[in-house]
Amino acid sequence: MVSYCQVEGINTFFVVEVSAAAINSYETDMLYNNFVEGIIQPEFRAINGDMFIYCKINGMKSLDDISDRGIMSMEQAVALIRSLCSVVMETGEYMLEPDNLLIESDKIFYSDAEKSFRYVYVPGQGTDVRMGIKNLVEKIIKRVDHRDTELVDFMYEIYDMVVSANYDMERMQKYVDEVSAREQEKCCSGNRKRNVESLAAAREQELLMDEVFGTDQSSAAALTIPTMEKNKYDRIFFILIGFTVVAFTGIAAVQFYIQGHAADVRFIMLALIVLSVELFVYVEMKRKLSAAEDERRGQEGVECSELRYAEEDENRRPKKQNVDALEHVSLADEIPGDTTVLGSEDDCTTLLTQHNLDGRESAQEQRLSVRLIEDGGIVATEFPVTPEGVVLGRDRRQADQVIEDISVSRRHIRIYEDAEKIYVEDLDSTNGTVINGIRLPAGRSWQLADRDVLCIGTRQYHIQILLI
Numbered sequence: 001m002v003s004y005c006q007v008e009g010i011n012t013f014f015v016v017e018v019s020a021a022a023i024n025s026y027e028t029d030m031l032y033n034n035f036v037e038g039i040i041q042p043e044f045r046a047i048n049g050d051m052f053i054y055c056k057i058n059g060m061k062s063l064d065d066i067s068d069r070g071i072m073s074m075e076q077a078v079a080l081i082r083s084l085c086s087v088v089m090e091t092g093e094y095m096l097e098p099d100n101l102l103i104e105s106d107k108i109f110y111s112d113a114e115k116s117f118r119y120v121y122v123p124g125q126g127t128d129v130r131m132g133i134k135n136l137v138e139k140i141i142k143r144v145d146h147r148d149t150e151l152v153d154f155m156y157e158i159y160d161m162v163v164s165a166n167y168d169m170e171r172m173q174k175y176v177d178e179v180s181a182r183e184q185e186k187c188c189s190g191n192r193k194r195n196v197e198s199l200a201a202a203r204e205q206e207l208l209m210d211e212v213f214g215t216d217q218s219s220a221a222a223l224t225i226p227t228m229e230k231n232k233y234d235r236i237f238f239i240l241i242g243f244t245v246v247a248f249t250g251i252a253a254v255q256f257y258i259q260g261h262a263a264d265v266r267f268i269m270l271a272l273i274v275l276s277v278e279l280f281v282y283v284e285m286k287r288k289l290s291a292a293e294d295e296r297r298g299q300e301g302v303e304c305s306e307l308r309y310a311e312e313d314e315n316r317r318p319k320k321q322n323v324d325a326l327e328h329v330s331l332a333d334e335i336p337g338d339t340t341v342l343g344s345e346d347d348c349t350t351l352l353t354q355h356n357l358d359g360r361e362s363a364q365e366q367r368l369s370v371r372l373i374e375d376g377g378i379v380a381t382e383f384p385v386t387p388e389g390v391v392l393g394r395d396r397r398q399a400d401q402v403i404e405d406i407s408v409s410r411r412h413i414r415i416y417e418d419a420e421k422i423y424v425e426d427l428d429s430t431n432g433t434v435i436n437g438i439r440l441p442a443g444r445s446w447q448l449a450d451r452d453v454l455c456i457g458t459r460q461y462h463i464q465i466l467l468i
Contacts, residue, residue, distance in 0.1 A: 001125060013054040014120060020051040022124020030094050031121065035406055038087030040118045055120050060109040067143050074151040077140060078180050081158055083117040085173035088129060100125050103132030105139055114407065116430065134162045154179060184441055237282040244275045368417055369468045372461040380461060384468060389416030407431050407457030422448045422465060431457040
């Protein structure tokens with residue numbers, strides 16, 4: 001089999017020569033018309049009577065390239081084997097032949113943008129997928145650091161499953177999922193521990209400042225530092241602009257005093273150009289300082305959410321987490337008409353209802369609805385929430401609410417109601433679910449609150465909870 005990489009303009013392709021007789025219409029139709037998760041969508045080209053498959057690999061690196069840069073880590077090895085099991089099972093669901101997958105280290109590609117491994121499907125190549133996995137695992141075992149006992153044990157366990165007479169891909173996938181869940185839990189625990197330590201150190205420093213300077217002076221100092229920085233830039237630019245205006249006025253006055261008119265306008269034009277540049281730089285600097293301040297405030301909100309999540313007891317923590325954003329809801333304001341704003345005491349949750357309040361119906365008797373709002377205020381979707389839940393995903397056959405994006409899994413998340421609260425559960429999605437900057441572990445639930453930021457794959461939404 002002839003294979004090579006070819007660059008065409010800004011695109012890079014992995015090219016494989018195939019036999020035209022081995023290609024059937026069913027396989028080409030399935031690969032053309034469906035996004036088979038884990039497989040690089042191919043393009044078939046006939047050149048001089050020969051058939052070639054072109055796979056676009058922009059921004060991807062082969063497994064050999066990754067391994068050449070250093071020793072493979074436990075995280076990389078688990079992600080590789082997990083993606084391999086997933087793509088083999090996926091091809092079977094689409095009634096494609098897993099034996100047509102190229103399972104070789106120089107033909108497996110990693111996408112930094114999607115953080116996933118991608119595979120090439122070649123109709124008719126017919127290599128035994130089990131033998132391909134065995135050879136790949138043997139090659140990886142040679143490259144791992146054998147001082148990492150956990151990684152070595154994992155790879156040898158995979159090897160034993162492949163060479164076993166009771167070879168079962170589903171059993172292997174289940175084992176890899178369990179290992180992956182343990183690794184994600186370790187990673188999340190480590191991140192939460194670091195966040196708690198950093199926030200505790202900041203709190204300790206703040207308390208120390210309170211003891212030395214007093215509470216009022218401590219808070220005043222925190223507010224004064226960015227203000228002083230802004231005032232410094234303002235003074236510098238005002239001095240430069242004033243100097244330019246004085247120079248411009250002086251040049252004009254001298255010319256009029258000596259010549260009686262503007263004899264040479266080049267100096268005047270130069271002064272105007274310098275003044276324009278200074279004004280532009282001043283406005284741009286003010287804009288950047290304002291954007292940095294907004295980003296800092298947003299980061300403080302994320303850190304508070306992470307601290308709230310990390311301080312819960314690991315052994316006693318219930319499955320459903322997050323602040324009780326919908327408890328103790330009281331009527332805050334009544335607006336004439338059909339719209340009423342309901343708020344909690346901490347002003348963290350806003351509930352809107354279109355019901356007429358003449359009957360004074362309580363908020364707990366209403367049905368809850370969730371609205372997903374994209375950046376720019378565009379409403380992506382809105383749906384009522386039930387105890388059974390609403391599934392969001394890419395597949396129209398399996399999802400109640402469809403999100404047409406390749407980064408979204410076929411069944412990505414489930415949003416459901418329990419005890420008049422709304423929760424989101426990650427359904428073991430490929431690219432994961434992130435809430436307020438915190439990655440939600442697979443199979444775990446998180447209580448949603450109004451104005452939460454929900455990331456599904458690469459899609460980002462702002463949550464609005466409504467009463468209908």
